[in-house]
Amino acid sequence: MTIRTRFAPSPTGYMHIGNLRTALYAYLVAKKDPEGVFLLRIEDTDQGRLVEGATDIIYDTMKSCGLKHDEGPDIGGDYGPYVQSERVKSGLYLDYAKRLIKRGGAHYCFCDQKVIDAQREELAGKNESFKYVDPCRMLSVDEAEKRIAGGEKFVIRQSIPEGGTTSFNDEVFGTITVDNDTLDEQILIKSDGYPTYNFANVIDDHLMRITDVVRGMEYLSSTPKYNLIYDAFGWDIPRYIHCPPVMKDEHNKLSKRNGDASFQDLVAKGYLPEAILNYIALLGWAPSEDREIYTLDELVQAFDVKRIGTNGAIFDPEKLTWLNGMWLRGMDLDSYTALVTPYIDQAVKGDFDRRKIAAIVQPRANTLCEIPGMLGFLDTFGAYDTSLYVHKKMKTNQEVALESLKAAYTVLENTDDYSEENLHTLLLELPKKLGKKNGQVLFPLRLAITGMQTTPGGAIEIASILGKEETLRRLAFSISLLEEENGTAHDN
């Protein structure tokens, strides 16, 4: 049978990481089957919680991640509409609820919410467990319908069998059994005529021929209730794949309320969608091979529901950062340059070769946003503390530096070819000639043309970026800086 999965978010805000991971797993489960279908359904039955623009965020996020759905509100499909509020209009849920009543799986209820709430609170105060025993269950359908005809407000509640147990199998948690007595008679149709999530979900999953239900494990406890509904209708029960939560720390899930990063926040911070997806795939799932870098397509191949873990995984920004760096480093230089140029431009106004700049930055940047901060020295150069020339490991100090710089100046003045290759051959001859170590020449040179203790790239790469004129200008400045100090020292 063709696998069909769905991602069914409610448009109540932004896309958080846990949500996105659920979408990813649902996608992977479907695409594992070459014929598999992954669909998007918008669950907006809570009219009070709708947030403007939230559906667009869902579309945008899925699109930038490459989680392409085969059916959905925007592209249609054979089982639409794919927005629940539109489905409500056809009266579909109410019809099914009535059918369920006929089959004994549900009943009308006229109880006052306030009365139930009061009861609940009272018992909560005594620390006793609450289970509402609905007197309306005893009402006959005829009687109930008469009251409805008389204009009375009503809801439809699920009827739970007395006694007995309900079991179900979950692909990741195994078989779970609960006593029916612990299940409450939840509302299926609200007094505004809308279905609750719990009901709409079952009806839609069935009508949309969903074979594998992928969702967060917070639904584990209500799954038996869903199965009772499936059974009452005589429908096939889907395969369940409940995923453990993505945590912020030991005790809290990632959530917007805590101000935790959303997918878009992470993108804004300079993470690649591919890397984010790759990382969250690894939160709660482990490949069978010893490997961590996966494209979406590779994940489809490698994914196996059996290897989803059972305990919540803490989101580790440090590891994401590392993984993002791996993705960045793995790119070919041309695509990398294209990607990174806007970030280079943030820090560099000068007319320097962006490709060369990209090349020195690529092995060093783990996120795009740290790039501008690395490049300030290209546009800015001025006086600096000459004590920077003292470097024990490089065996340099101001005097060694001055000697090296003067020699380097001559070499750099007498060539017009500032390609890295040429500078490399020329400048590496120098230490030999002077009887010095490479570091005694190149370290001071790098410092002399940047004025910075650390820079991405070395003297050769940077001189090549700066070009002849700017390199010589800075070098001359540094030489005079050192000479001046020497002079002062002698005067004393």
Add this chain to the structure above:
RNA sequence: GGCGCGUUGGUGAAGCGGCUUAACACACCGCCCUCUCAAGGCGGCAUUCACGGGUUCGAAUCCCGUACGCGUCACCA
């Protein structure tokens, strides 16, 4: 409180009764490479799998209990 689920290092995790004196990766710490910083290479980092019992010749792996954590018990999804 009832019910359900979970517990391998700072983090993600492998492990499914003997091959484990517990893989791999992030982080951390060393060393190497090296013109700085990175990247890269190499090595170190849990005598131990929440705790207590039990089963077994043998347990991180199976069973029971305890503790702790999470989830759920909404006219939210």
